Amino acid sequence: MAVQNWIRINQNIRVARLDSDDDWYASSVQDINEREFCISVPLKESRPLVLSKGEQVKVSFIADMTRYEFITKTRGRRYDNIPLFVLAMPKEYTRVQLRDFVRVPITLEVDYARIPIGGKEPVFLKADSIDLSGGGIRLLINNDLAAETRIIIKFTIPLKTGPQEIEVVGRVVRIWADERTRLRQAAIQFVKINRKQEDLITRFLFNIMSEQRRLR
Known part of the structure; x- marks a missing residue:
């Protein structure tokens, strides 16, 4: 099943730069379509994670007792009452069942x-x-x-x-x-x-x- 079936509006997610040592920032999904999804500016103790167009990031979230993780690319910014980052919908992802592990x-x-x-x-x-x-x-x-x-x-x-x-x-x-x-x-x-x-x-x-x- 494609990961976009689990990504939903208002879904809480974590975002980290690809080259960081799992330095996660909290965000949430604000809009979604088949090719991309928009997230609020990721924050960590009120400190924002500023992403550049073309930058790769790691994304992690939990849905249906499963943690999903994937790498995607920042496509740019958008403003819709609040500033948003636009991320590409991933083609590949990993999943870990949380109930057992x-x-x-x-x-x-x-x-x-x-x-x-x-x-x-x-x-x-x-x-x-x-x-x-x-x-x-x-x-x-x-x-x-x-x-x-x-x-x-x-x-x-x-x-x-x-x-x-x-x-x-x-x-x-x-x-x-x-x-x-x-x-x-x-x-x-x-x-x-x-x-x-x-x-x-x-x-x-x-x-x-x-x-x-x-x-x-």
Whole structure:
């Protein structure tokens, strides 16, 4: 499938010069057609990335739990209420499935409960996360959970647009003693999660990784 099927107006993207060491700037798509697309001036901490006609750049964005990256050429500038750069639509791109490969260390307050039977209300317990991905979470818990146990998991992710509540169902894949504490670690796979929740988690992790790269 051509990459233009995934590039949409208002799509958040990252842009970097081809010769830079992954020095990414934030931008968004403002207009698009079959041959090219227009983006807002890329910014990094209010510092603009000024591109010249003919200059090659790297572009990266996330859509449908996949990170797309490609190299393209700057075709010029345009002004449509705001200044824009015009980029050529790429013919080739790479894609990486984020659900399976991106796992970010992060501490979040988590509520979890075994799925009740007989119409009873779930009894939630507190835990802290150790890491998170689009497909699962690792928890530090103070009680035992058997492998294959289904649990309800609730946590909040702090996005720039505001906090987002996530509630999913997970399956305990593995549980083992934590060497540094008397607690236990539980690896959980999400088994009931919708597309919006996947996208929110992926965006959150993507923001963390971008900030970590910026601080290196």
